[in-house]
Amino acid sequence: MQFGIFSVSDITRDPVSGETPSEAERIDAIVQIAEKAEEVGLDVFAIGEHHNPPFFSSAPTTLLSHIAAKTEKLIVSTATTLITTNDPVRIAEEYAMLQHLSKGRMDLMLGRGNTAPVYPWFGADIRQSLPLALENYNLLHRLWREDVVDWEGKFRTPLQGFTSTPRPLDDLPPFVWHGSIRTPEIAEQAAFYGDGFFANNIFWPKEHYMRLIKFYRQRYAHYGHGTEKQAIVGLGGQAYIAKRSQDALKEFRPYFNEAPVYGHGPRMEDFMEQTPLSVGSPQEVIDKTLTFREHFGDYQRQMFLMDHAGLPLKMVLNQLDLLGEEVVPVLRKEMEARQDPETAKPPTHAGRVKDKYGDGPVRRPKPNANRGDNVTGGSPYQDSQ
Amino acid sequence: MGQNFQLVVVSAGTSDPSSTRLLADRVAGRVETLAGKRAQTVGTTVIELRELASEIANALVSNHIGPKLQTAITTLRHADGIVASTPVYKAGASGLFTSFFQILDNDLLIAKPVVLAATAGTARHALVVDDQMRGLFAYLRTVVVPTALFAATEDWQDNGLNKRIERAALELVALMTSGFEKTVRDESWGSYQHEYGSAGGTELTIDLDSDLMRLAAGGGTAN
Numbered sequence: 365m366q367f368g369i370f371s372v373s374d375i376t377r378d379p380v381s382g383e384t385p386s387e388a389e390r391i392d393a394i395v396q397i398a399e400k401a402e403e404v405g406l407d408v409f410a411i412g413e414h415h416n417p418p419f420f421s422s423a424p425t426t427l428l429s430h431i432a433a434k435t436e437k438l439i440v441s442t443a444t445t446l447i448t449t450n451d452p453v454r455i456a457e458e459y460a461m462l463q464h465l466s467k468g469r470m471d472l473m474l475g476r477g478n479t480a481p482v483y484p485w486f487g488a489d490i491r492q493s494l495p496l497a498l499e500n501y502n503l504l505h506r507l508w509r510e511d512v513v514d515w516e517g518k519f520r521t522p523l524q525g526f527t528s529t530p531r532p533l534d535d536l537p538p539f540v541w542h543g544s545i546r547t548p549e550i551a552e553q554a555a556f557y558g559d560g561f562f563a564n565n566i567f568w569p570k571e572h573y574m575r576l577i578k579f580y581r582q583r584y585a586h587y588g589h590g591t592e593k594q595a596i597v598g599l600g601g602q603a604y605i606a607k608r609s610q611d612a613l614k615e616f617r618p619y620f621n622e623a624p625v626y627g628h629g630p631r632m633e634d635f636m637e638q639t640p641l642s643v644g645s646p647q648e649v650i651d652k653t654l655t656f657r658e659h660f661g662d663y664q665r666q667m668f669l670m671d672h673a674g675l676p677l678k679m680v681l682n683q684l685d686l687l688g689e690e691v692v693p694v695l696r697k698e699m700e701a702r703q704d705p706e707t708a709k710p711p712t713h714a715g716r717v718k719d720k721y722g723d724g725p726v727r728r729p730k731p732n733a734n735r736g737d738n739v740t741g742g743s744p745y746q747d748s749q
Numbered sequence: 750m751g752q753n754f755q756l757v758v759v760s761a762g763t764s765d766p767s768s769t770r771l772l773a774d775r776v777a778g779r780v781e782t783l784a785g786k787r788a789q790t791v792g793t794t795v796i797e798l799r800e801l802a803s804e805i806a807n808a809l810v811s812n813h814i815g816p817k818l819q820t821a822i823t824t825l826r827h828a829d830g831i832v833a834s835t836p837v838y839k840a841g842a843s844g845l846f847t848s849f850f851q852i853l854d855n856d857l858l859i860a861k862p863v864v865l866a867a868t869a870g871t872a873r874h875a876l877v878v879d880d881q882m883r884g885l886f887a888y889l890r891t892v893v894v895p896t897a898l899f900a901a902t903e904d905w906q907d908n909g910l911n912k913r914i915e916r917a918a919l920e921l922v923a924l925m926t927s928g929f930e931k932t933v934r935d936e937s938w939g940s941y942q943h944e945y946g947s948a949g950g951t952e953l954t955i956d957l958d959s960d961l962m963r964l965a966a967g968g969g970t971a972n
Binding site (some may be wrong): 494495498502503546547549550552553556557567571572575576579610625626627628629630634635639658735 | 804806807810811812813815816857875944945946950953955958961964965967968
C-alpha cells in the first residue's frame with residue numbers, strides 16, 4: 365500500500381491571516397511540502413495541472429523533476445495530467461524525460477480537465493473532451509511502447525515514422541492512472557490497457573464510485589490482466605488532523621468555510637458526515653480511512669489533499685508530521701493486515717522491471733548514428749531491426 | 750385489485766400552513782377521492798421545500814446533495830404523480846421552487862404526470878403558471894396536466910377554484926391510470942439523454958456497445 369499527498373496547486377487567500385501568498389512563495393512552499401512528505405515517510409507526492417490563475421502548476425514535469433532531484437525515495441506523480449489539451453507526443457516526451465531523471469520514481473494520472481475556457485487556449489474543444497482524451501491516450505500508449513509509430517487519428521496531425529525520445533527508462537512505459545469520477549469510458553480504457561484507476565473520492569455520493577470501480581475491476585479481468593481483486597485502484601481523500609479532535613475542528617473550520625468549491629456551502633460537520641473528509645484526531649482519521657476499503661475493495665494507493673484552501677505552509681508541514689508519524693504507520697499496518705492476499709502490489713519501477721524482465725537483461729536502447737539529415741530512419745535503435 | 754399510486758406534493762410555501770401548501774393539499778385530497786372511486790389507492794408524501802432550503806442552496810453552489818435533499822429526490826423518483834405548488838414572487842415562481850427543480854437530474858422526472866399550482870396576492874400574476882412554470886416542466890420532460898391552478902386572494906372565496914382543482918385532479922388521475930410513464934420508461938428510456946449517475950443516482954447502466962467505448966478499448970473512430 366502506498367500513501368501520499370496530492371495538491372491542486374491552488375493559491376488561495378488564507379482566511380485567518382487575510383494574506384494571499386505570491387506565486388513565488390507558493391511554489392517554494394510546494395517544494396518544501398514535497399520534501400516533507402518524503403521526510404515523514406510518505407510514498408507519493410502528486411501535483412495537479414492548471415493553466416489559469418489562481419493555480420501555479422502549469423508545468424508539472426519541471427516541478428516534479430526538481431522534487432525528484434531533491435528526494436531519494438519519493439514517487440512523484442500528477443493529479444492530474446491533462447490528456448485533452450496536451451499533445452500526447454509532448455506528454456510522451458516530457459514524462460519519459462522525468463522518468464529518466466527520477467530513475468523511475470514517477471508515474472502519472474490522466475484526467476480530462478473541466479474548465480471550458482482552457483480548451484480553446486490549446487486548440488481544443490471541451491465538447492470533444494471525452495473522445496479527445498480516449499484518442500490521445502491510445503496514441504500515448506503506443507508512443508511509449510513502439511520505437512517507431514505511424515499513426516492517424518481525428519484530432520491530431522498524423523505521424524509517419526515518429527520516434528518519441530527518450531525511450532522510457534528500461535523500455536518500461538511510466539505507470540498510468542486514469543482519474544475519473546463518473547465516466548465509464550475512462551474506466552474501460554484503464555481496464556483495457558491494464559492501467560490503474562483512480563477515484564478522487566473528495567465528493568460523494570460514493571455509490572457512483574463504487575459502481576465505476578467495480579466496473580473497472582470486472583473489465584480489467586475481462587481483458588485478461590488479472591483477477592478483479594488484482595486490478596490497481598487508487599483513492600483520494602482529505603483530512604485535517606490535530607492531537608485533539610476539538611482542536612482540529614476549531615483550526616480547520618475557517619479554511620473549510622471559505623474553501624474553493626465547497627466553501628460557503630454545507631456545514632463542516634455535515635460535509636464530514638456525508639463525504640470522506642476527516643477532521644479530527646489521528647485515530648478518527650485512521651478509522652474513517654479504514655472504511656474506504658469496505659466500499660471499494662482493497663486498493664494500492666491512498667492520497668490525501670492537505671495543502672489547499674489557503675492553509676499556510678507551517679500548518680501544512682505540521683499536518684504532514686501528524687499524517688506521517690501518527691496516521692500512516694497505523695493505516696499501513698492495519699490495511700495490509702486486512703488485505704486480501706490476492707491484492708496486487710502497488711506499482712513501482714523496480715517491481716515492474718522485475719515483472720517484465722525477471723532476472724534477464726534490461727533493454728536500454730542505443731540510437732543508430734545520425735545519418736546527417738536529422739531524421740531517424742525506420743530502425744532508429746541499434747537493437748531494433 | 751386496483752392500482753396503488755404514489756402522489757408527491759412539492760410545496761414552496763413558507764408559512765405554516767401556507768396557502769400554497771393548502772392549494773396543493775386540496776388537489777391531493779381530490780386526487781385521493783377520485784382515485785378511490787375507481788378502486789385505486791393513493792399514498793401521498795409531502796416535500797416542504799422550506800425544510801430543504803439550505804441544502805438546496807448548497808447543492809446549487811457546490812453540487813453537494815445533502816441527506817434531506819437526497820430523500821426528497823428518492824421520493825420523487827418513486828412518484829406516480831406530482832403536485833408542484835409555489836407562491837409567486839415578483840412576477841415569477843419562488844426562487845426556492847425553481848432552484849429545487851433546477852438541481853434535479855434532467856432525467857429524474859421523465860414522463861411523470863404533474864399538476865402545477867401557484868398562489869399570489871393579486872390576480873395580475875395569473876399567467877405565471879402557464880407562461881413560466883410549464884417551460885421548466887417541459888424541459889424536465891414531465892407531462893403537465895392541461896389545467897393550471899392559480900389562486901389569488903380572491904379565488905379562495907370563489908367556487909371556480911374548486912372546479913379547476915377538480916378538473917386538474919381528474920386529469921392527473923387519468924394520466925396516472927393510463928400508465929403513460931411506465932410505457933415511456935419501459936420502452937423508450939434509452940432514447941432520452943442520460944449521464945452516468947443521473948436519474949437521482951440510479952442511472953448506472955453502462956453501455957459497452959458505443960463508438961466511445963470502442964475508442965476506449967484502443968480502436969475505432971469517435972463520433
